[in-house]
Amino acid sequence: MDDNHIVEIRELVKRYPVGGGHFTALRDVTTDVVVGEFTGLVGPSGSGKTTLLNIIGGLDAPSEGSVTVLDMPLGGKNHKELAHLRREGIGFIFQTFNLLPVYTVFENVEFPLLLMGMNGEDRRSAVNQALEWVDLMDKVKSRPAQLSGGECQRVAIARAIVKKPKLIIADEPTANLDAENSHNVMGLMVNLNRELSTSFMFATHDEKVMGYLTRIIHLIDGRIDEDEQVSKPKYREGK
Amino acid sequence: MLRFLIKGVFRDRSRSLFSIIVITLIVALTVLIRGFMAGIFDDVFRQSAVIFAGHVKVTTRAYAEESDLLPNDLAILGSDSLVAALSEEYPDMFWTPRILFAGLLDIPDEQGETKEQGPMMGFGLDLHSPGSRMVEIWELERKLTRGRLPERPAEVLLGETYAHRLGVEPGDVATFIGASMYGGFVTYNFHVAGTVSLGITGIDKNMLIADLRGVRMALDMQDAAGEIVGYSHDMFYDDEGSVALAVNFNEHVPNPENEFSLVMQALRDHTQMGAMVDISEYAIGLVLFIFMAVTVVVLWNMGLMNGLRRYGEFGMRLAMGETKGHVYRTTLGEAVVIGIAGSFIGTAVALPLVWYLQEIGLDYTGLFEGMTFVLSSIIRARITPDCYYLGFIPGVLATVAGTMLSGRGIYKREMSQLFKELELEA
Numbered sequence: 001m002d003d004n005h006i007v008e009i010r011e012l013v014k015r016y017p018v019g020g021g022h023f024t025a026l027r028d029v030t031t032d033v034v035v036g037e038f039t040g041l042v043g044p045s046g047s048g049k050t051t052l053l054n055i056i057g058g059l060d061a062p063s064e065g066s067v068t069v070l071d072m073p074l075g076g077k078n079h080k081e082l083a084h085l086r087r088e089g090i091g092f093i094f095q096t097f098n099l100l101p102v103y104t105v106f107e108n109v110e111f112p113l114l115l116m117g118m119n120g121e122d123r124r125s126a127v128n129q130a131l132e133w134v135d136l137m138d139k140v141k142s143r144p145a146q147l148s149g150g151e152c153q154r155v156a157i158a159r160a161i162v163k164k165p166k167l168i169i170a171d172e173p174t175a176n177l178d179a180e181n182s183h184n185v186m187g188l189m190v191n192l193n194r195e196l197s198t199s200f201m202f203a204t205h206d207e208k209v210m211g212y213l214t215r216i217i218h219l220i221d222g223r224i225d226e227d228e229q230v231s232k233p234k235y236r237e238g239k
Numbered sequence: 240m241l242r243f244l245i246k247g248v249f250r251d252r253s254r255s256l257f258s259i260i261v262i263t264l265i266v267a268l269t270v271l272i273r274g275f276m277a278g279i280f281d282d283v284f285r286q287s288a289v290i291f292a293g294h295v296k297v298t299t300r301a302y303a304e305e306s307d308l309l310p311n312d313l314a315i316l317g318s319d320s321l322v323a324a325l326s327e328e329y330p331d332m333f334w335t336p337r338i339l340f341a342g343l344l345d346i347p348d349e350q351g352e353t354k355e356q357g358p359m360m361g362f363g364l365d366l367h368s369p370g371s372r373m374v375e376i377w378e379l380e381r382k383l384t385r386g387r388l389p390e391r392p393a394e395v396l397l398g399e400t401y402a403h404r405l406g407v408e409p410g411d412v413a414t415f416i417g418a419s420m421y422g423g424f425v426t427y428n429f430h431v432a433g434t435v436s437l438g439i440t441g442i443d444k445n446m447l448i449a450d451l452r453g454v455r456m457a458l459d460m461q462d463a464a465g466e467i468v469g470y471s472h473d474m475f476y477d478d479e480g481s482v483a484l485a486v487n488f489n490e491h492v493p494n495p496e497n498e499f500s501l502v503m504q505a506l507r508d509h510t511q512m513g514a515m516v517d518i519s520e521y522a523i524g525l526v527l528f529i530f531m532a533v534t535v536v537v538l539w540n541m542g543l544m545n546g547l548r549r550y551g552e553f554g555m556r557l558a559m560g561e562t563k564g565h566v567y568r569t570t571l572g573e574a575v576v577i578g579i580a581g582s583f584i585g586t587a588v589a590l591p592l593v594w595y596l597q598e599i600g601l602d603y604t605g606l607f608e609g610m611t612f613v614l615s616s617i618i619r620a621r622i623t624p625d626c627y628y629l630g631f632i633p634g635v636l637a638t639v640a641g642t643m644l645s646g647r648g649i650y651k652r653e654m655s656q657l658f659k660e661l662e663l664e665a
Contacts, residue, residue: 059558059654079654080562087560098555102250107243114240115561 006070006167006199007033007056013064014051014222025051026222029065035166036197038190038212038233040204043219049203050171052219056201057090057169058082070166087115091160091198093170097152099144099159105131106140109158116163130162134188150181154188161192171203179208183235186212190236211235241572248573254545255577261541262581262638265534266630267589271620272526273629274593277475278620280519284476284506289376290362290442292509293468294332294481297325297488301498302465309339311420311458311465315501318464325467329484332471335373336464338363338454342417342425344447346405355405359415361447363454367392376474379435379448385409386433392453394432398446402434409433413447419459427457475621478516481505527629534633538641542574546645553649567649574642575635582634586627596620 014026026048033039041049054060055067058074059082067074070089074082086092091112099108109130113123131137134154144152153173160168170189174182190212192198202209210216211234218226248255288294298306302313315321318336325334344359364373366389374380379388384399386409397407407413408431415427429449437443455461469484471477488503489495495502507513546553553566600619 054654057558080564082654083557083560083562085560086558090560092558094555094558098551100247100552100555102247107246111243111556112559114243115556115559115565 004034005032005068006035006037007031007201008068009056009065010067011065012052012055012062012067014048014055014060015063024222026055029222029224031217031224031227033167033199033201035199036193037199037215038193039200039215039217040202040210040213041217041219042204042210043225046221047219048222049219051222053169053171053201053203056167057092058085087112088163089165089167091163091165091168093153093156093160093168093173095172095175097144097149097156097176099152099155101144104141104143105136105147105155105158108144108155109162112159112163126162126164127158130158133161133192134158148181149177150184153177153181153185157185157188157192161196161198164196165198167199167201169201172206173202174204174206174209182206182208186235208235240569244569244573245576248576253548254573255580258538258541258545258577258638259581259584261537262534262578262634263585263588265530265537265637266582266585266634267592269527269530269633270586270589270626270630271592272530273523274589274596274620274622274626275618276519276523276526277623277626278596278618280522281475281621282619283515283519284512285376285474286439287509287512287515288468288470288474288476288506290437290439292504292506292512293466294471294476295469295485295488295503295505297321297467297469297501297503298465299499300495300502303502303504309341309465311338311340311418311460311463312422313499314338314420314460314463314465315467316463318467319462321501322467325469329469329488331480332469332484333372334467334469335365335371336451336467337365338451338458338460338463338465340417340454340458340465342415344405345414345416345426346407347412347414355407357401357405358445359401359447360442360445361415361449361454363449363451363458366448366450367452372470376470377437377448382435382437384434384436386431389432389448389450389453391430392450392456393428393430394450395429395453396433396435396448397431398443399434399436400440400443401445401447402431404444407431407434415447415457417458420463421459423459425457425459427453429453429457475623476506476516478505478507478520482507527632531633531637534637535640535644538638539644540641542570542642542645543648546648553652557652557654563649563652567646570642570646570649571639574638578635578638579631581638582631585634586630589630590622590626593620593622593626597622 009029009031012026012029015022015024041052043049055062056069062075069085072085106127109127110123113126131140134157136151136154136158139147139151174185177185186209189200193200204210213233214230216228216230217224299313299315302310322334322336340361340363342359344357345353346355348354365371366373374388389395411431413429413431415429417425419425482505485503485505492501494500507516556566557563597620
């Protein structure tokens with residue numbers, strides 16, 4: 001695997017059994033993601049965006065072809081090895097935030113570090129740093145129910161970034177946000193992308209998100225229809 | 240990590256409060272039922288121990304073999320010093336000599352001729368020694384139906400039905416006709432001080448209770464006793480302890496082959512009492528098992544509801560790299576914590592109630608005023624040593640078992656559906 005590559009996908013096919021036959025969600029997908037890329041998977045519903053994110057995130061297995069993420073070939077890996085990959089190397093941002101309602105902002109961000117077994121002092125320092133990045137130090141002791149949607153998504157970003165993963169997978173991260181919060185959240189991710197060279201992979205329909213992407217992979221019926229490098233993203237410099 | 244999760248458990252009231260309340264109730268009920276059943280069975284054991292067998296009983300070996308015949312010619316000699324020795328050697332029990340005897344009771348008329356006569360079963364009890372608890376444990380004051388308790392050695396109590404059949408009133412003379420310890424013919428005049436009703440037909444119909452001193456005089460049994468019975472100070476029968484005590488005593492008896500050597504028997508060694516003790520333990524075990532099974536089902540259901548409520552949380556945790564095994568184990572860890580908390584509170588709630596029922600009891604005499612009771616009119620519970628930990632069995636094990644059953648869903652979860660389940664639809 002090329003040192004610069006975070007993800008390498010070769011001739012990926014994904015089929016799901018349907019009735020007596022099967023449905024092919026991804027066909028012959030070959031692509032790479034390099035360090036620091038801000039990539040979006042776009043396409044209509046059923047085009048295979050989530051399936052591709054699932055496979056890259058180690059949540060699903062390819063039917064054919066090979067996928068290597070962070071130097072780990074995913075073929076034949078068991079549940080524990082895939083969980084380890086996600087725990088150590090991948091951050092997730094969900095559409096509906098999925099914060100733990102009974103925990104404070106600090107504790108929600110702390111959770112991935114607990115899974116990694118990090119000691120208390122390092123944890124506190126990492127969480128504070130992550131919350132500073134997303135400008136939520138004044139909400140440390142708040143519970144998710146006390147936050148706005150934008151603030152919740154910023155907590156989710158802090159939670160994804162706190163372990164400083166090389167890759168962050170975000171599926172429709174702005175779907176539940178208004179325009180202003182969408183731009184705030186995306187601006188935040190752009191900054192993290194720049195400062196930490198974290199690679200981002202989005203699945204999105206949102207034009208606002210697309211305006212920040214440096215690379216857009218168009219999927220149609222499970223195939224890569226177009227792989228577009230964006231030299232001047234619409235919002236990236238301005239916002 | 241566990242501390243983090245426990246924090247979550249106690250903050251999420253629907254996860255902790257409801258569960259703890261349910262477990263507390265179940266544990267409290269378990270401990271109460273255990274204490275209550277122990278008390279009820281103990282009441283049965285107490286009656287058998289008081290009237291027939293003691294918690295343990297020392298006799299000569301020959302007497303034990305023919306005890307149905309009340310063979311006082313095989314009685315223990317030097318019984319007073321033996322009681323003192325037993326009291327010193329086994330201070331956890333109190334020891335008392337007694338003589339069971341049988342014969343005829345003759346009721347004379349004014350001319351001294353026989354008016355009525357009937358077979359008699361006599362209990363010679365130590366009623367008057369300082370510190371004697373016979374009046375107390377036989378509940379003679381409560382069971383007295385006419386007259387008063389004996390105050391002198393020659394005064395006796397008769398069973399109410401027996402006295403009625405013989406036409407005897409308190410103050411009358413009743414002549415015992417029987418055999419002395421040495422086989423000689425004996426007549427002895429007792430004075431009827433009062434009548435009692437133990438509520439046991441087979442005993443009441445021909446029972447005589449006399450002070451041990453009077454019986455010794457009547458039967459020529461000075462410093463002798465048919466049997467020496469031992470009772471625990473709290474009058475609760477400890478089967479294991481009593482059997483161990485008997486085994487220990489019998490191991491140290493010199494010349495065990497001699498027919499006059501001493502032998503100790505526990506309550507369970509008497510006819511059918513062993514079966515009764517076993518039945519009581521099975522019954523308690525069965526009730527606890529049923530409780531445990533019900534608890535598992537209730538907590539299984541509760542776990543399923545919690546699992547549904549926390550579906551998103553589990554999905555998020557799996558997506559973030561927690562293994563299914565770790566999620567499963569942490570839910571079990573939470574169940575243990577909730578189980579312990581509920582069990583602790585439940586036990587703490589139940590024990591004072593059991594203690595109250597043990598010390599004070601529920602007196603339902605007022606409900607049946609004027610009636611003769613077969614059983615004790617006070618229902619008592621009993622704090623057994625297992626009351627302190629028994630509730631933890633359904634409280635913790637059932638909680639964990641319920642969580643284990645409901646938590647299996649974590650392993651069935653399709654990882655590839657996580658994004659969809661987390662409401663992500665691309």
